[in-house]
Amino acid sequence: MKAGQVHDNRRAVIRFDVSSGEVREQTLVEAWVPQKRDEGGEAPATLEDFVGEVWGFEPALLFDVLPSGGIAFADSTAYVVKLTDRSGVVTRILRRPIPPLLATDAIRRAERNRRLEEQARNPRTESREGEPTAEMEALTRALAAARVAAVENMRFFPEVPVIALVRTTWDGRLWIRRSTEPDAAEPGAIDVISADGRYIGTFPRGSLDMPHAFGPDGLVAFIETDELDVPVITVVRLPVEVR
Secondary structure (H helix, E strand, O other): OEEEEEOOOOOEEEEEEOOOOOOEEEEEEEOOOOOOOOOOOOOOOOHHHHHOOOEEOOOOOEEEEOOOOOEEEEOOOOOEEEEEOOOOOEEEEEEOOOOOEEOOHHHHHHHHHHHHHHHHHOOOOOOOOOOOOHHHHHHHHHHHHHHHHHHHOOEEOOEEOOEEEEEEOOOOOEEEEEOOOOOOOOOOOEEEEOOOOOEEEEEOOOOOOOOOEEOHHHEEEEEEEOOOOOEEEEEEEOOHHHO
């Protein structure tokens, strides 16, 4: 089984059961959809239509699977994490009194600059066999320019969502990474919460990145790259009190 996220005018977490010869699909959660714009049904007429509007600080649908087969998910700007049972029924709602950041002019400017730098590093050009034609090169440049223009004219939600990442451990504990300002140099603080909603503690901002994988008996794995861009996996065992 695995969970997936759907974007066709809705946000959902879906379980795909592949235990038999026929793949079965079950929608566990219909998450909140930010109502920021109308969804048109017409085909894009220009490159600008194809690229579409760019929005900053849109609340993402963040989730991870619990040991019970349910999920833990967040879908708004607030510090709210919902836990479900295996059938998708919400059984517990966890909250912490941490307000979202107001998207000030300075924060919006920093987010716009961050995305422009990202566009410059990743122009999204696809390699193809053989030499591209002049028409393809012109189209690639025009598409890149349209993406840059969309970022330059991006619109913003009024707040920066508090939660940046939701992860679960083998024991059902929650690791919740908080957001930071767009130009922050270090990752946000990580809160550790038990499955029954008890606050265990917080790794301060910049002190620990989120593990890439959680294993049994408190094992966690971190993936980094060395000076040659070769992946290096480090496995450590967490103290009992934060597993």
